[in-house]
Amino acid sequence: MxxxxxxxxxxxxxxxxxxxxxxxxxxxxxxxHQDQGSSRLVESEEEWPLDATAVGDDGRTRTIDLHPAEAGGDLDTSALREGDRLVVSGSGFDAGRGIYVAICRIPDAGEKPGPCLGGVPSTEGEEQVEGSVQFAPSNWINDDWAWRLFGARGYDDRETGTFTAYLEVPSPVGEGIDCRIDNCAVTTRNDHTALNDRVQDVFIPVGFAE
CATH class of the missing domain: 1.20.5 (Single alpha-helices involved in coiled-coils or other helix-helix interfaces)
Incomplete structure (x- = not known):
């Protein structure tokens, strides 16, 4: 040879x-992966809150907050409109697992949130510039370097499980979902690496303007 x-x-x-x-x-x-269980949402006194807290069976307390993209702007989560831009901040998440952030139909207890407006984020490889702001109907947060090659955004801090997601509100009507009729929420849930694990499910209810 x-x-x-x-x-x-x-x-x-x-x-x-x-x-x-x-x-x-x-x-x-x-x-x-071994499923870590479920999460229990702490009830809010507000009908349309801008934050939510959930306690997981894994002992973690997770929180998410909604903010308008424009500093100082008002945000009425009862009357979202297509094209609105939201910033979702989270903390307490398990950075060892990725999450999807999107507007989804609120499920029955123990079931996976969905369907979701805009579907799930694309896993086709695309360049993600560190620190860049890219608004989309759904965001994918995953700190694993391999998945980041496929377009995932990393956690802001692994130790505290903080992240920032940038949502551009899509049409309230999608495949199998109509948020003008269905109860919907800005939702976090484990990504496809732990799809049936409900421990990172957190919801902030939202509605759409007529």
Whole structure:
């Protein structure tokens, strides 16, 4: 076997090994994950609150807050309109797991939130500029470097489980959902790496203007 052929074979083998290692980095955490249970939303005295707190079976207390994108602006969550821009801040989350942030139908107890307006965020690779602000119908937060190659935004701080998401309100009507009729909320939930784990579910109810 010629020297060039050996070098080529070793190069191919190296690429294959790297590809398998990359796939393992993505799949192993998904296959080995053990669900952490559910979360219990702390009831608010306000009909249309701008924040929510939930206590998870994993012992974590998670909070999310809504703010208008424009500093000093007003936010009426009972009458959202398509094109409104919201900033969602969260803390207390398990940064070892990714989450989706979107406006979804509020589920029955113990069930997954959804369907969601705008669907789930795309997992097609795209460049995410560190610190950039990109408004979208749904956001994907995942601190794993491999998933960030596919467009996920990282947590602001792993230790405290803080994140910032930027939502551009889509049409209230989507596939299998109509937030003019259905009870909907700005929602956090585990991403596809722990899809059936309800421990990071938190809701802030929202409505749409007629």
């Amino acid at each position: 010629g020297k060039k052929r050996k070098v080529w074979l070793w190069a191919v083998l190296g690429v294959v090994v790297l590809a398998l290692a990359f796939v393992a980095v993505l799949l192993v955490p998904m296959l080995t």
